[in-house]
Amino acid sequence: MYRYDEYDATLVRERIGEFRDQIERRLDGRLSEDEFKPLRLMNGVYLQLHAYMLRVAIPYGTLNSAQVRTLARIARHYDRGYGHFTTRTNIQFNWPALTDVPAILEELAAVEMHAIQTSGNCIRNTTADPYSGAAADEIEDGRPWAEIIRQWSSLHPEFTFLPRKFKIAVNGAAEDRAGLRVHDIGLQIVRDALGQTGFEVWVGGGQGRTPRLAVKTRDFLEPRDLLSYLTAVLRVYNQHGRRDNMYKARIKILVEALGAEAFIAEVEEEFEAIRDSELRLPDAEIARIRSFFGTPSIHNPAPLPEAGEPGFRHWLKRNRRAHRVDGLSSIVISLKPIGGTPGDATDEQLDIIADLTARYGLDEIRVTPEQNLLLPHVHNEDLHPLWLALKSAGLATPNAGLATDIVSCPGMDYCSLATARSIPIAQAIAKRLEVAGLSEAAGDVTIKVDGCINACGHHHVANIGVLGLDKRGEEYYQITLGGAFGKDAAIGGIVGKGLAGDDVPDAIARILETYLQLRRGSETFIDTLRRTGADAFKEAIYVAQ
Amino acid sequence: MKAITANRLTDGRVIYRTAQGQWSTRFQDAQPLDDYAAETVLAQAGRESGIAVGPYLIELGEHAPAGQKWRREGIRIDGPTSGTIRLIEPANHDRAA
Numbered sequence: 006m007y008r009y010d011e012y013d014a015t016l017v018r019e020r021i022g023e024f025r026d027q028i029e030r031r032l033d034g035r036l037s038e039d040e041f042k043p044l045r046l047m048n049g050v051y052l053q054l055h056a057y058m059l060r061v062a063i064p065y066g067t068l069n070s071a072q073v074r075t076l077a078r079i080a081r082h083y084d085r086g087y088g089h090f091t092t093r094t095n096i097q098f099n100w101p102a103l104t105d106v107p108a109i110l111e112e113l114a115a116v117e118m119h120a121i122q123t124s125g126n127c128i129r130n131t132t133a134d135p136y137s138g139a140a141a142d143e144i145e146d147g148r149p150w151a152e153i154i155r156q157w158s159s160l161h162p163e164f165t166f167l168p169r170k171f172k173i174a175v176n177g178a179a180e181d182r183a184g185l186r187v188h189d190i191g192l193q194i195v196r197d198a199l200g201q202t203g204f205e206v207w208v209g210g211g212q213g214r215t216p217r218l219a220v221k222t223r224d225f226l227e228p229r230d231l232l233s234y235l236t237a238v239l240r241v242y243n244q245h246g247r248r249d250n251m252y253k254a255r256i257k258i259l260v261e262a263l264g265a266e267a268f269i270a271e272v273e274e275e276f277e278a279i280r281d282s283e284l285r286l287p288d289a290e291i292a293r294i295r296s297f298f299g300t301p302s303i304h305n306p307a308p309l310p311e312a313g314e315p316g317f318r319h320w321l322k323r324n325r326r327a328h329r330v331d332g333l334s335s336i337v338i339s340l341k342p343i344g345g346t347p348g349d350a351t352d353e354q355l356d357i358i359a360d361l362t363a364r365y366g367l368d369e370i371r372v373t374p375e376q377n378l379l380l381p382h383v384h385n386e387d388l389h390p391l392w393l394a395l396k397s398a399g400l401a402t403p404n405a406g407l408a409t410d411i412v413s414c415p416g417m418d419y420c421s422l423a424t425a426r427s428i429p430i431a432q433a434i435a436k437r438l439e440v441a442g443l444s445e446a447a448g449d450v451t452i453k454v455d456g457c458i459n460a461c462g463h464h465h466v467a468n469i470g471v472l473g474l475d476k477r478g479e480e481y482y483q484i485t486l487g488g489a490f491g492k493d494a495a496i497g498g499i500v501g502k503g504l505a506g507d508d509v510p511d512a513i514a515r516i517l518e519t520y521l522q523l524r525r526g527s528e529t530f531i532d533t534l535r536r537t538g539a540d541a542f543k544e545a546i547y548v549a550q
Numbered sequence: 551m552k553a554i555t556a557n558r559l560t561d562g563r564v565i566y567r568t569a570q571g572q573w574s575t576r577f578q579d580a581q582p583l584d585d586y587a588a589e590t591v592l593a594q595a596g597r598e599s600g601i602a603v604g605p606y607l608i609e610l611g612e613h614a615p616a617g618q619k620w621r622r623e624g625i626r627i628d629g630p631t632s633g634t635i636r637l638i639e640p641a642n643h644d645r646a647a
């Protein structure tokens with residue numbers, strides 16, 4: 006894992022001092038709320054329905070056990086005993102007092118964490134494939150590049166007041182598990198004909214009100230030119246992006262307005278002008294950052310356990326992923342107990358997870374865009390004791406990738422922007438599907454629920470999306486079908502009129518039953534849907550209407 | 551009738567304007583105001599910057615909108631409808647009040 010150097014540590018401590026002073030000036034009236042709001046947002050502090058919310062950055066979703074233990078302590082002492090992991094692999098605390106925020110930030114800084122740039126119109130936390138360094142299909146580890154981007158983008162003076170927020174993702178594997186096509190910039194590591202690695206670059210993706218898939222702007226970018234190219238893209242955006250209308254301010258709208266060709270031409274012109282500047286990455290610096298990351302090697306690889314309780318076997322089948330190193334496995338820790346709040350973990354659970362990360366996970370754990378946790382490196386001989394420990398903490402739900410592994414944004418239970426609730430809908434869907442045995446029967450399928458069109462819960466790219474809206478004062482839910490997050494990314498299509506919240510779980514159950522009737526051979530839900538089209542499912546959704 | 555609500559500056563908790571010109575975390579303490587008085591008191595509350603953030607009016611009683619607008623306020627009064635995954639301990643509750 007990357008460790009802070011003196012520069013990082015100083016920057017974070019100075020920022021805490023600055024924000025502590027700003028909070029004091031707000032409390033004693035020297036700053037008005039209008040003056041203070043942009044300052045608190047730059048430090049990750051939102052004001053939600055019931056309280057302030059603090060969003061803490063988890064760079065490319067990677068944590069060590071000391072950091073998880075600190076998150077547990079913050080949940081216990083400053084919150085109401087839980088934290089919420091987000092689709093952008095950060096963690097949010099829903100109840101901190103403003104007066105406690107400097108103390109929380111001090112605790113975070115002690116374990117090399119902060120909340121800088123988790124809000125505001127700046128470059129947000131760069132995400133990466135959660136399986137980086139572990140994936141069997143990896144071309145190259147994306148984390149060093151995400152770290153280089155983190156360092157370059159932190160408090161970048163030119164890009165602190167962009168037209169809108171800006172999200173970058175890096176994926177180093179054959180499968181895209183970082184959602185490159187729905188990011189402002191997506192970087193896919195590829196190999197050229199000579200076997201050299203570089204980046205395929207995608208720009209202009211995003212979700213929200215106007216969902217768009219990114220366009221490819223480069224087939225191959227030399228690694229040393231990464232920062233020059235990113236700078237060129239951001240300069241074109243900073244100059245031409247719309248600041249007059251926040252709904253048209255994201256780079257996806259600019260790419261569309263200019264047209265991909267013209268946009269690329271502008272970027273290339275700027276890129277050529279700065280390519281050989283100080284932005285060119287020295288080989289020694291790339292090597293230095295790379296040295297913080299690696300894939301563990303082991304001497305006597307143990308085989309996968311053959312025996313064990315049926316519950317253990319089942320959990321292995323669902324929540325284990327193949328590792329690139331023989332003798333190791335990657336394990337998804339599901340934060341989706343049936344009927345629980347997707348992505349939430351209690352302080353006690355976080356403490357247990359910290360212990361297990363140190364004991365069985367080579368001191369490394371990841372947050373996934375599916376709002377789960379992942380132990381990337383577990384020795385095969387540790388799988389059974391790990392399962393036993395997770396099970397006793399309520400963390401061994403064997404549903405990774407299944408229909409009950411539902412992603413949900415906080416919705417109207419917490420979020421001041423919401424048009425409807427989302428968590429209770431996700432909870433009701435999970436219970437309904439589990440009781441009917443449909444989650445297990447339907448296999449791999451993604452369901453994502455949002456409380457408004459901002460789509461923090463990624464409903465646009467779910468196989469089955471649920472969007473909560475408000476019609477004349479009543480909550481109702483729009484169903485979308487056919488979205489996908491990875492290499493085959495797609496924006497789901499609205500199937501018809503919205504449903505009352507109470508009708509959503511049954512409608513989703515009927516969608517999955519229809520799939521089970523229509524599927525051929527080993528087709529997954531999305532395969533069948535693509536073959537038949539969404540109309541084949543329409544009747545099932547509205548049968549009782 | 552209307553009442554005035556806001557979030558408390560120090561900790562963000564939901565608060566209501568009382569008849570004494572104070573703020574309370576209890577909805578029951580909210581002062582019912584007719585339309586004219588509501589605007590006057592709201593303007594006054596907006597000028598006091600030390601306690602409440604973003605004061606605004608909510609409709610009460612028969613005038614309260616049935617659906618979403620009031621649902622949001624209902625959630626602000628009673629807390630998340632999704633349940634928290636651990637019961638809120640009295641100590642924490644006190645701290646919130």
Ligand code: SF4
Nearest residue numbers: 414420423456457461
């Ligand atoms: S999607 Fe909307 S309701 Fe959900 S967290 Fe985002 S802004 Fe809030």
